[in-house]
Amino acid sequence: MINITLKDGSMKSYEFGMTVFEIAKDISEGLARVACAGMVNGKTVDLRQKITEDCELSILTFDDEEGKKAFRHTACHILAQAVKRLFPDTKLAIGPAIDGGFYYDFDKQGSFSAEEIIKIEEEMKKIVKEDLLIERYELLRSEAISFMLGKDENFKVQLIEDLPEDAALSFYKQGEYTDLCAGPHLMSTKPVKAFKLTQVAGAYWRGNEKNKMLSRIYGTAFTKKSDLDAHIEQMEDAKKRDHNKLGRELKFFTTSDVIGQGLPLLMPNGARVIQLLQRFVEDEEEKRGYVITKTPLMAKSDLYKMSGHWDHYKDGMFVLGDESKDEEVMALRPMTCPFQFTIYNADQKSYRDLPIRYAETSTLFRNESSGEMHGLIRVRQFTISEGHLVVRPDQLEEEFKGVINLINYLMETLGLEDDITYRFSKGDPDNKEKYIDNPAAWADTEAKMKDILDHLGINYKTAIDEAAFYGPKLDLQIKNVHGKEDTIITVQIDFALPERFDMNYIDSDGVKKRPYVIHRTSIGCYERTLAILIEKYAGAFPTWLAPLQVKVLPISEKFHDYADSVVAKLKAANIRTSGDFRAEKIGYKIREARNERAPFLLIVGEKEADLNEVSVRSRKNGDEGSIALDSFIARIKEEIETRLL
Structure with missing residues (x-):
């Protein structure tokens, strides 16, 4: 006989060699009818699996993933x-x-x-x-x-x-x-x-x-x-929200076969949103003690050989030149870390100088395969909110915590915090080609990272063989409208590159010590984040982030002058505004303007012109009636400044 501990904690004895399905049937005929698989000691198994030792057993149904x-x-x-x-x-x-x-x-x-x-x-x-x-x-x-x-x-x-x-x-x-x-x-x-x-x-x-x-x-x-019907309805909504379709319709981006796959062209609407995000991130990073760098888009192969990218990442890089022809070989950068480490090494650092928090809005290049590329989610050239923190060992946890606090603040401001899941990505000791070969350092760094994640109370899943080649990482995962999961942000602890670049600082005892490095993005790849936001809001961005915040619609030509003055006053208040002065009926103009997803439509006619008012139609409340123009400006400015969702 073998002893089985069931999901509810109870224990039952069964004959050696009984299958998962037979045990499910013994527990309940109803359970057997809905059983899909079993889980034995945390491992998913077939219903036909024979149980040959004492174990914990759960019967998995469709309700289980x-x-x-x-x-x-x-x-x-x-x-x-x-x-x-x-x-x-x-x-x-x-x-x-x-x-x-x-x-x-x-x-x-x-x-x-x-x-x-x-x-x-x-x-x-x-x-x-x-x-x-x-x-x-x-x-x-x-x-x-x-x-x-x-x-x-x-x-x-x-x-x-x-x-x-x-x-x-x-x-x-x-x-x-x-x-x-x-x-x-x-x-x-x-x-x-x-x-x-x-x-x-x-x-x-x-x-x-x-x-x-x-x-x-x-x-x-x-x-x-x-x-199934509910799921199909959800899929139809997903098709409407798909950034690859909606982003083109709303003129956020386009592509061209002449330019190449994975090289999207950001149109004024998309470029404006990314500009707003970039300014927001850079200002917030500066408040938190980051110092900005600006580094080259390419480097000699020597730099990548020093960092390890040449050995572990060359297939994903765009290489310029041919060593076999005795040419100087360059490569477009797939990440910024080797450049910022070189800046760190430009002069000797003391323990008092640390932590140093480098930040850079970096344009990067990765040679993605054609089958992997999709819209703005996976591209060959992209811009990232990249940063590297050089820290003493005693500062590692506190600085890691600061990185997570920054990320959480940005995600909450964008309304994405509830869509994020966490993955602790570890190396695989058996995969010698993918990772830097230092088992002791891997074990030590992964243990340190696990302790930090546990202290922060982060609810994460563990994934083996998903680490960076130089260390473990925390991946922030998010699903697109079709349910496919992508990594939006990573935070990594690096034990290897400080040694490869001979990074050091003079400690309080006068001895040179090796720092740790935290690699991180704060908002991830801007193109990918834009794609996620297009799908999240179906193109109807929060006012502070909307490429067009207000559309002014005069009822007829007689009120063009007043509409012009409204547009000018809104622009003077740094509110992104345009007017529709076409000789079309107002109903048609309203329908067209709604398709642009502007948060506010201002309709002006004789009454509004006489009283210096605007008739407000908002996405949230519909027709709000007429209010004083100055009152509307004060209201929308507050909405923008507080980044109201």
Whole structure:
């Protein structure tokens, strides 16, 4: 017998070798019906997993994140089975569950049409009704290769060939369909009744633009139709808010094939918002003791070899020149730290000089692959609120805390604080190529960072193999409107580069000591932050951040002079204003102005001109009636100065 500690803390004894599903059924028939996976000692496992030792066990349902993934992974296999039934010559690639749904990549002659997607959904419904038992079994690597060669599934063969020779590989079978898969999966196809295929897109095999372009079908699945309907409604709203669509419509940015992928052009509206954010950040950093630097956009390869970027990051850099031709090799900078460390080393520092807080609004360059780039979220040239704090060991925690306080203040001001989650990103001792090889320093720095995060009470998740090559980091994560998670801000503790650059200070005992460095951004990449804000506010920015704050609309030509004077007075008060003096009806002008998302429309006619008033229409309150122009100016100035959301 083995002892199982259940989720509620109770303990039960079961026979050796019982499966997770059998235990769920013993607890409750109802629980077994909704079970999607199990969690044994903190690790997600398949329902078919046999329990062979004392452990803690939770039965995961659709209400659990890992349960959702198992449910949607099963839906993904149902999609692939339907495609193979309808288009037998199609080759299978990969099909994972993702946040909010799933996708599967196929190699098909021609892309999937809208009519074909409807047929696939109908076939999926048939598979669900068939209530096919899902079976799991294992094959040796050589057997798995033979099996997939027999099915002419060349992508699956490539996946298997990359695995160790002694690997035992798991397969899942439902009816005539069998797929290489780590799982977990449901026990049958029956529970997957509420699903929808949402999008067809192109995707390079293994994300590499040098590989073949495949057809990717996205979908989602729920246990109830009502939840699916609500999700679809949410997705429709997401499409309207998508910065890549809305940002172009509102003239925040554009792109050009002649200029190149990942090189967006910020139009006046977008450039204005980034200018406002930059001034806000730089002023706030100055208040908090940061000193500003201005450093080159490129450097000789010698600098990057010294920092370690040449060994660990060269593929992500734009390199100019060819060493093989005995040319001087330069590279556009992917980050600013080596430059600021060189400034630090320009003269000898004392312990009294520390901490030094360097800040720079830095334009950086990273050679992102074409498959990764998206709108303003991931680009090849971007501007970042970069900073490096050089600190004594005894100052590390307090300065880290100050960085977090600054970030929290900026996020609260932008209204993003509730959208942020935290990830403690650690290195991987087994990944020798990715990280600087100093296991003792890694262990010490990660322990220090964990202590600091715990003291600050930050609720974080831990991620292995997500650190910077020179040290662990705290990633502030945020999801876009489609549910994809991106890093918006990072804070890193660096043990390696101070040594590589021989950074030091004279301590109180007269001995040279090595400082720590905190790498940080305060608001992250301005382009990415702009994208997030466009989606957050659907283009209707808070007044202080809106590229256009007031639109003045004269009722007719007779009141153009008064409208001109209103515009001039608002501009004199540093309020971003424009007027619509077209010979159009006022109703049409109002509808057009609403599309520009200005927080305030001021309508002026005979009454307003006589009384030096304006008729106010605000996004928040609608028609507010007429008020004195001076009163309106005082009101909007207060809203701007307090950065009211």
